[in-house]
Amino acid sequence: MAVYTEVAAETLRAFLGTYNIGTLEAFEGIAEGIENSNFLLKTSDSKYILTLFERRVQPKDLPWFLGLMKHLSQKGLNCPQPVEDQKGQALRELAGRPAAITTFLSGRAIEEIDEASCAAIGEALAQFHVLGADYKIERKNALSIEGWRPLFESCHGAGDDLSSGLTQEISKALLRLEKNWPQTDDLPRGQIHADLFPDNAFFQGKTVSGIIDFYFACTDFFAYDIAICLNAWCFKEDKTFLPTFAKAMIDGYEKVRPLxxxxxxxxxxxxQGAAIRFFLTRLYDWVNTPEGALVTKKDPLVYLTRLRYFSEVDHV
Structure with missing residues (x-):
């Protein structure tokens, strides 16, 4: 989450007048994340999240995202529910951007990751995969193997400004992945979250109370979604891989869906693929985030460390 596009209070009040969710009492931008403009809304009825879609999100994909969220919510996964306006529309336009309001989830991102939280997120991820099985419309993962090299080339060698020789190292890693990446039918696949970082999972105590930010969700290998979580949850201080955390996550996952x-x-x-994907999107954002945007840029080199680690092991 982030804020790139500002919304005037009067404009927002008029917009909310086309919904049945009460009158605006307060709103504030949310700085976490890097993709879309997000606001916490407090109305006379409840709290909501307003998202203005920017950057890598394609407007044509938005009905798919909102439909998946509605589907999973109805199946019992605790995730944001798209809110429809008085005409039954969940996807609108505000401040020149596609926009949607979703329900607000209780809970907060976990403050300190441990084995118990890794087990819980593994179980929640498997539930996501199982409950999404009958959402039959597919969406290609634009940030999988075919998308990495164009993204890398669009950075125009900016990696060398961060670390000498980085462009050559990433180029070699891409060649290795392109040669060995699984084919479509090699592994079980279905709807995946593709961005289940700690700030996209809410906890109450040790229990996952909700999953948010579905705007990278797509149809891809279930195991790739696990790989993303292993990268995001199982490193100490961004450097040291914690095998016990990884085992807890996979054990939690297999309670619901055996691998x-x-x-x-x-x-x-x-x-390795998950590491290079997040290295490249962070590098792109490091170079291209506009000055003055309410957004926290994230260090690409964190994922270089993870890429190097997973390139040297033969099991997780």
């Missing part, structure tokens, strides 16, 4: 042998064998490669 196939091929999925387990593919995890080191998929983890």
């Amino acid at each position: 196939e042998r091929a999925e387990k064998e593919a995890l080191p490669l998929l983890c």
